[in-house]
Amino acid sequence: MVTVKDFIGEESAWCPGCGNFGILIALQKAVVELNLEPQQILFVSGIGQASKLPHYIRGHIFNGLHGRAIPPAIAAKLVNHEIKVIITDGDGGTYGEGGNHFIHAIRRNPDITLIVHNNQIYGLTKGQASPTTDQGVVTKIQAHGVPVPAFNPLAVAIALNASFVARGFVGEPEQLKNLIKQGIQHQGLSLIDVLQPCVSFNKINTYQWYRQRAYKLPDDYNPKDKAKAMEKANEWGDHIPLGLLYLNLRPVYEEQIPVLKNGPLVKQPVDVSKIAQVLEEFC
Amino acid sequence: MNLDYNIVIGGKAGQGLQTISDALSKLFLRGGYEVFTSQDYMSRVRGGHNFFMIRISDRPLCAQKPKIDLLIALDQETIDIHWLELEPEAFIFYDGESIHLSREDKRLVSISWDKIATTIGGNTIFANTVAVGACCGLLNFDLGLLAGLLQEAFAKKDPKIIETNLQCAKAGYEVTKNLKSKVTIQAGTTSGKMYINGSEAIGLGAIASGMKFYSGYPMTPSTGILNYLAGKSDEFGLVVEQAEDEIAAINLVAGAAYAGVRAMTATSGGGFCLMTEGVSLIGCIEVPVVLVLAQRPGPSTGLPTRTEQGDLEFALFAGQGEFPRFIFAPRTPEDAFYLTQKAFNLADKYQVLSIIMSDQHLADSGWTLAKFDPEKIKIERYLLAAQTLAGMQEYRRYDLSETGISPRTIPGASRHLVIADSDEHDSRGHITEDLSWREEIVKKRLAKYKYMREEISLPIKYGDSASKTVLIGWGSTYGAMKEAVDMLNAKNKKVVMLHFNELWPLPVEYLGRELSQYDNIVAVENNATAQFMRIITGQTGILPTHKILRFNGQPFYPQLIVDRLEKEVHVYGDR
Numbered sequence: 001m002v003t004v005k006d007f008i009g010e011e012s013a014w015c016p017g018c019g020n021f022g023i024l025i026a027l028q029k030a031v032v033e034l035n036l037e038p039q040q041i042l043f044v045s046g047i048g049q050a051s052k053l054p055h056y057i058r059g060h061i062f063n064g065l066h067g068r069a070i071p072p073a074i075a076a077k078l079v080n081h082e083i084k085v086i087i088t089d090g091d092g093g094t095y096g097e098g099g100n101h102f103i104h105a106i107r108r109n110p111d112i113t114l115i116v117h118n119n120q121i122y123g124l125t126k127g128q129a130s131p132t133t134d135q136g137v138v139t140k141i142q143a144h145g146v147p148v149p150a151f152n153p154l155a156v157a158i159a160l161n162a163s164f165v166a167r168g169f170v171g172e173p174e175q176l177k178n179l180i181k182q183g184i185q186h187q188g189l190s191l192i193d194v195l196q197p198c199v200s201f202n203k204i205n206t207y208q209w210y211r212q213r214a215y216k217l218p219d220d221y222n223p224k225d226k227a228k229a230m231e232k233a234n235e236w237g238d239h240i241p242l243g244l245l246y247l248n249l250r251p252v253y254e255e256q257i258p259v260l261k262n263g264p265l266v267k268q269p270v271d272v273s274k275i276a277q278v279l280e281e282f283c
Numbered sequence: 284m285n286l287d288y289n290i291v292i293g294g295k296a297g298q299g300l301q302t303i304s305d306a307l308s309k310l311f312l313r314g315g316y317e318v319f320t321s322q323d324y325m326s327r328v329r330g331g332h333n334f335f336m337i338r339i340s341d342r343p344l345c346a347q348k349p350k351i352d353l354l355i356a357l358d359q360e361t362i363d364i365h366w367l368e369l370e371p372e373a374f375i376f377y378d379g380e381s382i383h384l385s386r387e388d389k390r391l392v393s394i395s396w397d398k399i400a401t402t403i404g405g406n407t408i409f410a411n412t413v414a415v416g417a418c419c420g421l422l423n424f425d426l427g428l429l430a431g432l433l434q435e436a437f438a439k440k441d442p443k444i445i446e447t448n449l450q451c452a453k454a455g456y457e458v459t460k461n462l463k464s465k466v467t468i469q470a471g472t473t474s475g476k477m478y479i480n481g482s483e484a485i486g487l488g489a490i491a492s493g494m495k496f497y498s499g500y501p502m503t504p505s506t507g508i509l510n511y512l513a514g515k516s517d518e519f520g521l522v523v524e525q526a527e528d529e530i531a532a533i534n535l536v537a538g539a540a541y542a543g544v545r546a547m548t549a550t551s552g553g554g555f556c557l558m559t560e561g562v563s564l565i566g567c568i569e570v571p572v573v574l575v576l577a578q579r580p581g582p583s584t585g586l587p588t589r590t591e592q593g594d595l596e597f598a599l600f601a602g603q604g605e606f607p608r609f610i611f612a613p614r615t616p617e618d619a620f621y622l623t624q625k626a627f628n629l630a631d632k633y634q635v636l637s638i639i640m641s642d643q644h645l646a647d648s649g650w651t652l653a654k655f656d657p658e659k660i661k662i663e664r665y666l667l668a669a670q671t672l673a674g675m676q677e678y679r680r681y682d683l684s685e686t687g688i689s690p691r692t693i694p695g696a697s698r699h700l701v702i703a704d705s706d707e708h709d710s711r712g713h714i715t716e717d718l719s720w721r722e723e724i725v726k727k728r729l730a731k732y733k734y735m736r737e738e739i740s741l742p743i744k745y746g747d748s749a750s751k752t753v754l755i756g757w758g759s760t761y762g763a764m765k766e767a768v769d770m771l772n773a774k775n776k777k778v779v780m781l782h783f784n785e786l787w788p789l790p791v792e793y794l795g796r797e798l799s800q801y802d803n804i805v806a807v808e809n810n811a812t813a814q815f816m817r818i819i820t821g822q823t824g825i826l827p828t829h830k831i832l833r834f835n836g837q838p839f840y841p842q843l844i845v846d847r848l849e850k851e852v853h854v855y856g857d858r
């Protein structure tokens with residue numbers, strides 16, 4: 001049996017009190033409760049504070065470029081679909097720099113868990129607005145306040161018929177852990193946007209700010225109701241819903257690729273004996 | 284007298300030029316001849332002026348030529364544009380019912396292919412087959428082989444289609460069979476050679492290398508590779524992923540390589556711009572990837588469907604930071620097939636990016652070549668053996684070594700965890716800012732160059748070795764340069780060429796020795812600034828004395844090189 005000890009990685013470089021710790025702990029507990037071993041998991045990330053997480057847990061790691069966590073994660077899944085692929089990335093990386101990959105990952109629906117540490121700010125580059133920074137918020141760069149409305153990742157995901165759309169909050173650790181577990185078990189792309197206070201650069205969206213507004217979806221909430229999910233996704237400000245907003249079971253990308261029916265690509269033999277035959281097509 | 288016959292098929296995009304060209308090329312190939320086909324088309328799906336050029340000979344061909352023996356004109360513009368390129372004894376086939384010419388010339392032959400097609404098949408769609416038949420009639424080329432081709436092409440369709448096509452071809456044949464052609468081309472038996480273009484050869488080479496994962500975003504002239512591989516994916520168990528953009532494409536192949544299969548992407552200049560951060564990522568995490576850069580004239584969107592060798596320096600310097608890479612530049616489709624395998628093997632051996640420089644001329648030109656030899660296929664992965672991994676207490680992905688090559692394994696191959704990080708990392712792969720280690724790992728990555736250089740084959744030296752004039756070229760200019768050298772040497776103008784297909788790391792010592800022997804060093808490149816020569820100069824200090832450059836978007840003709848050399852370079856006899 002694995003324990004949390006098996007998932008303790010390098011010493012972290014996060015600020016004391018950062019919301020990222022809550023995500024790390026929830027993730028460690030989730031994989032332990034699912035009885036996964038480090039060797040069975042590939043953690044993929046980009047660049048940013050959130051993207052350092054893979055080093056602080058244990059598993060295979062592909063810590064790629066800023067905003068580019070999704071493409072290598074998809075490739076790894078296509079090459080070896082027996083491996084669990086979990087992305088941990090920032091709101092800037094996922095919704096800004098890598099926005100195109102985000103959209104097309106939702107369309108593809110690979111069996112990947114996408115955990116977005118949404119601190120509504122660029123943490124690593126020290127406090128510029130991110131796509132999810134609320135309109136009007138003043139930063140060093142946006143001295144007159146962010147002039148445009150925030151990007152709504154959950155609404156976009158639901159509009160694109162994403163198969164699993166959830167919101168967690170590090171202030172609700174048990175729920176967050178369970179959402180992550182559900183996300184890992186879900187067959188398809190599971191988006192878990194996590195409200196993650198950045199104590200150094202986001203003085204507005206603090207633990208308290210979120211605590212005053214966040215509420216858990218009721219037990220009788222039906223995540224398969226798309227219209228309702230969209231309504232919930234558009235709730236922001238005074239009331240912020242937490243939980244699984246939308247569940248839409250649909251085919252997994254790698255299962256629709258005929259070649260992968262014969263097993264993981266990486267385990268398939270390389271057979272070049274047919275080349276001689278193909279040469280005839282050119283004669 | 285050697286046979287050297289040149290057919291041009293011209294018209295608007297969408298008129299089926301490619302169908303005629305493909306049919307004729309295959310016909311002459313099967314009749315035992317050598318064909319070389321090149322395309323010149325505009326970046327549009329309908330209209331414009333486009334042409335295919337089929338050169339037919341009884342000896343090997345490696346380039347096109349400017350003079351036309353038979354012009355198959357599907358529109359009036361084709362006749363106007365190519366008029367001055369026609370040989371005195373040429374013929375021009377056109378449909379006088381739809382093209383009304385004001386000029387008169389005994390070389391003009393009207394064939395009512397639309398009418399014939401409608402009469403026989405009820406549809407002008409068969410007009411192209413009438414034209415193919417007319418071409419065979421003129422040259423006395425038996426239609427028997429055409430039947431076989433049609434059977435293959437329409438095997439899955441209604442047999443009536445084959446019959447109608449054959450009748451249309453025969454009707455065309457009848458119209459032209461009594462014309463007095465200066466040559467006849469008798470259908471003989473096949474030589475067993477193959478007819479293939481550069482894109483197909485690279486695709487086939489990748490499959491033969493055991494490539495399992497391809498990702499790309501369509502961009503001319505790289506799309507032929509995507510098309511070819513997609514068509515072969517089920518047969519060979521490939522995952523072919525059309526990415527949402529080129530950034531995704533290169534990050535996908537980096538991820539696929541990390542996860543353990545051979546992976547490739549292809550693009551053209553604009554897409555390569557988007558890929559450069561990924562190029563640097565590959566350099567940092569040291570995964571083996573093959574990238575095909577099929578060049579077209581820039582800057583920016585440039586001339587999408589034309590050819591140029593304008594991105595070599597870009598390929599060499601692309602990506603932030605300092606890290607090693609290989610650059611190859613196939614001369615012919617045959618070379619492309621084998622070099623693609625070398626690119627994969629060396630990428631694996633050194634855990635680096637191998638870039639293959641192609642261009643529209645290589646990608647789209649059809650060559651007649653000896654059948655590739657599957658026996659020569661060798662796949663070497665250089666991954667740690669299971670036994671070695673089992674015996675390792677701790678696995679250090681980026682351990683220092685004399686050669687700079689670190690022990691490589693993939694996730695799932697053993698109990699060891701595999702870590703890749705675009706940040707500077709320690710020997711296990713974890714992010715680090717230990718600055719003394721930083722120097723060690725930079726040196727480790729660059730240490731590979733010494734060994735990589737030894738893997739590079741020297742250029743072909745071709746021509747009169749007693750010459751004091753050397754032509755230097757690379758990649759797809761090979762055919763035109765080789766024929767130019769033959770033409771010059773036949774006139775007793777002594778020249779030799781050094782032609783490169785493995786460009787980087789550059790064989791610096793060899794070049795220093797070799798180039799010191801010549802009085803005239805002539806850079807021949809399909810670009811405006813002689814980029815490869817500039818790289819040679821940078822590495823050896825040796826400057827060219829002359830440059831023969833072409834950058835109008837078209838490839839060199841051998842004659843063009845000959846003319847420019849005779850005009851600009853004083854070539855003398857022996858040394």
Ligand SMILES: Cc1ncc(C[n+]2csc(CCOP(=O)(O)OP(=O)(O)O)c2C)c(N)n1
Nearest residue numbers: 047048049050066090091092093122123124
């Ligand atoms: C191509 C590129 N552009 C910019 C950067 C600089 N950069 C690093 S992280 C980051 C933003 C981080 O924000 P986010 O993704 O929200 O992560 P966080 O640090 O907030 O967790 C930026 C702009 C980079 N590394 N690469």
Ligand code: SF4
Nearest residue numbers: 015018049123198199
């Ligand atoms: S800057 Fe913000 S997000 Fe980054 S570690 Fe510090 S508190 Fe956390």
Ligand SMILES: [Mg+2]
Nearest residue numbers: 090091121123
């Ligand atoms: Mg952020």
